[in-house]
Amino acid sequence: MSTTGAPPRPGPRPQGPQDAGYGYDVERLDPRGPGRMGAAGPQRRRRRRPWARWALFGLSFLALAGGAVLLYVFVILPLGFGTSLVAFTAALLPVAIVLGAVWWVDRYTPQPRVSLIYAFIWGAVGSVALTFVIGTPFTAWISPSEPDQVTAQFLGAAIQAPVVEETMKSAGLIGLLIWGRRYIAGPIDGVVYAALIAGGFAFTENILYFGNSFHQAQAAGEVAGFWQTFFLRGVLSPFAHASFTALCGLGLGIAAERRSLMLYFGLGVGGLSLGMILHALWNGSSFFLPVDPANPLGGFLRYYLTVQVPIFLILVAIVLFLRWRERRILRRQLAEYGRAGWFAPAEVDMLVKLGARRKAEKWASRHGAVARMGMRDLIRATVELGMERHSVLHGKPSERTRRRERELLERITTDRRLIGALTAPVVRR
Template identity: 75%
Template sequence: MTSTTGSPPPPAPQPPGLAAPHAGPSGRDGAPDPYGYDVERADPNAPARLGGSRAGRGRRRPWVRWALFGLSFLMLAAAAVGLYFFVILPLGFGTSLVAFTAALVPVGMILAAVWWLDRYTPQPRISLVYAFAWGAIGSVLLTLFFGTFFDAWISPEEETQLIGSFLGAVVQAPVVEEAMKSAGLIGLLIWGRRYISGPLDGVVYAALIAGGFAFTENILYFARSFHEAQAAGEVAVFWQTFFLRGILSPFAHVSFTALCGLGLGIAAERRSLMLSFGLGVGGLSLGMVLHALWNGSTFFLPVDPEAPLAGFLRYYASVQVPIFLLLVGIVLFLRLREKRILRRQLSEYGRAGWFSPDEVEMLISMRSRRRAESWAARHGAVSRMGMRHLIRSAVALGMERHSVLFGRTTARTRARERELLEEITADRRLIGALTAPVVRG
């Protein structure tokens, strides 16, 4: 990454409260920085030390990525048809509709949380859709397929019903389900670093995959519970299942898979293959342990016939809630960390003349971004789209540069930086052309 590619763009009309960018670097000779930044340099020679901006050879063409995504979605669509005919349809239309409606509640909570996490450094929508589809379709079918063989492999010759239930819940389900969900994260890493470039990206994609898996699994659980409620002639069984899975534990699967996503994201940020293997396996293993702890609680907790849920609720409050709050704290820290990273890296580009201090403040504040888009929207939809694209390109530029500083700059990273800087320049010119007055006052 380097900010010496070409020259900074010409000043464009700015939203209220924003100044046009200065032209040229400053503060490199040790003198006080007159440019007004409140962030110290992470590297006194940055960003010029990272080399030139010659486009790299062998760069993957855009159509290859789109072809891979298209093929993946076709395979997921075929898997969805198989899942519907062999799993959902035998449940009956009425039962499936009730279960589907009930499953929308927990998945809505997950999608709202993912939207809040992703809105600061937004990911491509097609990759987000792929992650959810993989969790809801691909990982479920692979779990059903490999789960049968794995269960037969771990089952003893003389197996009782209790032993079979225990092995299925505490061993087979955590191992197979977490492995199949994490396979979607591996696929995103193979297709390109731009999808998972940091720990928060890994958590976002892991949460979507886990949310999709939980959505399909909840449909099956709620349908089974609804059948039992119909057979017993009372709805208490169904509402108890809905309370446990839909209200108390909507983020259970998310918590398990997020650990693998967190490990892979940390390794991707540092561009280390060995670290990807170590942290990926470590996060996956820890997720399996937490999954087994969750499923195994039903086998070890004492059950009071007069209050069947009392023992579970005590365990839930004393064990699962602290674990969940710890994970929430980690995610909030990662969100604040991204803000600090963006401020530092965009300030480096600002010192080279690409952004003014006020623009950096606008780019790191969600409220200021909305104000800038609203200002651009007064000049038409195209102007608003240009402002939104400029913001996203600047955010991608800052996060990409942060990742490059951990590793070795390559021709591909320099070409990616040049591409982003050219997009920012084009967006500036577009916004300037659409917002400048035709007749001078």
Template identity: 40%
Template sequence: MTLMPGNGPATPPGQPSEPLPGLSVPAAGRGGSGVLNILLIAAAGIVLVLVGLFLFAALGSEAFILCGILALIPLGICLLGLHWIDRWEPEPRGAVIFAFLWGAGVSVAITLLLGSTVNEVLVMLLPLTPADVLTTVIQAPLVEETAKGLGVLMLVFVRRSHFDGPLDGIVYAGVVGAGFAFTENILYFSVALFEAGGVGLQLGFVFVLRGLLSPFAHVLFTAAIGLGLGIAVARPGAGRIVGGLAAGLAAAVAGHMFWNGGMALVADDFFVFYFLLQVPLFALAVGGVTWLRRQERRLTGQRLGEYAAAGWFTPAEVDLLSTPGGRRQALNWAGAFGAKTYMRSFIREATNLALTRQQLVNGRDPDKNTAREHRLLTELTRTRTQLLGVAAAGRRW
């Protein structure tokens, strides 16, 4: 299959028995990419360890462990929410791990190293601005969102084949934000612990505010960067990526600034500010993500329908693969024969195929995506054969 200049992509390859040229091409690329991914994860992991050792030395073992345990609760809430977003087309585990390590380690290290320098520059540029406003409302959003955004941008280039739309960007950026919030919460909880001289109401109050009422704050800020990049990468062009990053970063910084200084601008009572503005904004974000998930499901059905027309799927398979109810039905059917693992692989490969097809339709990386399409079709054929074989054996029993 080739991209036809000026006329959009050609139709999908024909019948499943058709020879697929170039199937060996992606293998070498995956190997090199795998090594790079491992190196990046290892480097980000080392930075996180160094940040952890720094915090351990600064806070002491008891405060570090206690506040770390408390910080796991909002982290778990955020990761559960991001898992809900990511259920339709789960991102590669290695990319998600890197995103968390970048957020919890690298972005924190960048913030610690550059925060004071940027603050000094801001003092020179804005000498009449109160120091607390400079640090909290201007410097922190600028440095933190830039540091987090660099990790999301890196994933655009390193995991390009799996970064193909707004939802992918939101998931990756959300994990980066959740990682950053995890480390930052350890610091905030420890400050409350030390100021009160031990566990007490102050620590509990800070935990409720940051850990229970606003665990998604950093996730939402950084998700704006992921959304901008996700929209940009849907079609080819380096300029689109630059524009998507700039727009997303501007939105993230503005949201972060408003969160940090909103009470001074809107209301001096946190709960009034929270329920009048932050709750509606969070509800709007949830509504937007829900709409994007529905669009992704619709797109899956549309693109798989093209393969069905070429003979790769039956219409019944497209219905099973492109709706939540159909997937549940398919997994239940496969589970009765002990073939649920193969069915999960079949669903995952079919979804990746549909999204690869969408990239081809958009004219993005035609050579790489054509080779990936061929590889996925081969994997799908093999998985279907294994699935039906296990199901047939189960019926005989």
């Protein structure tokens, strides 16, 4: 042991197998790393009022609850309890398919649960209620003075429904943008919220269609008409509404990622218009397809396979590409933070791969529920940090974005310390 000279400076704490990658303090070495967003410096912190956001959410949920009561009393209850129960049960299948797909798309960069619940309730209650209120006056406005029955049905299905329904569903996306850009920060976020809103709308609409169809089947003494309606709406087209509204969500998400007000208007209106066109194409096809009395579904199925299925597959390919793009973005941005000393290479791999995230949460759960919650919060904060940084690099950094970056980094550091304190042994061997 040397007895002369200055005492050696303490180096980084050696990492054992129990705490690999979770050092408490990491030296930041790369000046060209995340610091490009701006130095911390002295700043005046704006007084934050989280209660205001929660109050808005609370009032919105109360308003939606009131709308749900009115829909039940004036629309669903007249169908009768038995018919409503059958329709509700039948509507669970298509909405379960949509919710499963949304969960698969959203699990890589998960959104806050309260906003996801709000989106579904807005679609199931708010957009449906507004459609009932606005739809009839809109149809009267676009109809001639004395339309015949076929003209009235065509205007209602191919004009009124696409315009009013898609506008009311997209209003929920606008509400999320007004409450905060953190909810819709990229294309996948817009698609997820749009699909949830559309899934909620289709759920309520299916209850009404299935209920009316079952009621007519009871009156006629045969159930073939009910099963045909269920097959067309519940089996062949569970993603119809989700596909239409997702185009508006995709446009708003791209604009949110680029932080451009002009893109918000241009891509939002463009996506909404394209969704209306696809909706009109879907609803209006029944007025132009030839009907064979011996096989009434034959013409529709041919149209469905040649037109609607390719459109749906294109939209699925877009969503898969966006998922793949999100993973590349996250790896690139976290690697930048890694070069600056915030993450070890093994941590970047863990945070990018879904399987590795699950293993990390399982490992943390062996040390208690608090450790698992800390690991889950660490993963979510890191994902949000990477996607937020990608968005900032496309726009102009501001004091708010710099403050948000520091808040996320502090949150990640706090989670690291919590995990380390709960998983490291009290007495070292």
